[in-house]
Amino acid sequence: MTGIYDDPWAYELACAFRDVPAEVDAVLGWCAGLGGAAPRTVLELAAGPAEHARAFARRGLTATALDLHPAMCAYAARCASDDGVALEVVRDDMTTFALDRRFDVVVTMLDSTSHLMTLDAFTAHLTRAAAHLAPGGLYVLEMSHPRDRIGAEPSVATEWTVERGGVRAAVRWGGEPLDPVTQVADDRVVMTIEEPGAAPRTIRDLVPYRFWSATELDAALRLCGELEKVAQYGDFGPVALDDPEAWRMITVLRAAR
């Protein structure tokens, strides 16, 4: 069976609800406000199709995308090449990677740290990210908002539709409650794609998800000891984490002094 990450084109379509250029603008705005000099290099971790890395590259940054999945890496490289965008793609693990350089911005988008199942893995990831930050560089870590999983009305399943280039898709992602001991759930993904002239096709998958709370993030940062929190937001717009409208948990980190 083909899973959602085995079909990067479908995964990218499923995520078309995002405004990637606006998210990249927000990150660059935070860099201008918090980091100082305009960033020239960016590393996207667990990048999948590397939509953000490609958008950074279109703005003139030297961009690198890292992912563990060979299909995602191949797709990211192909999209960049098709668009005439310079992108370095590295197949590696976000808990162990060691590149030979540092970056002005490191980003991990869309809750990719939910693939890190243990505190050791999460801490190792933070340590690796810190090791790749240039002086004054920022690490922007986007996670889902904690109330998605532990609020009064957890929204453990979400459904949405997307349309792009005449292709329509209905997506359902989530549904299983967290195991209260491990904080892991197998997120059930069902995506039905309708393309003109083709029979509808459905991708079904179970994606293991590890919920990380805001306080666990703080604990992992303390264990890592190499990053300090400089800001936290509830969306890419000006929304505080505790705002009722907040739906993401975005943390801006820099090397601890």
Ligand SMILES: C[S@@+](CC[C@H](N)C(=O)[O-])C[C@H]1O[C@@H](n2cnc3c(N)ncnc32)[C@H](O)[C@@H]1O
């Ligand atoms: C939810 S997707 C997010 C992709 C991308 N960040 C985005 O915003 O669309 C999670 C990605 O994490 C990758 N991944 C999972 N575990 C990883 C690991 N240990 N190291 C690197 N990539 C990993 C998967 O292959 C997948 O492409």
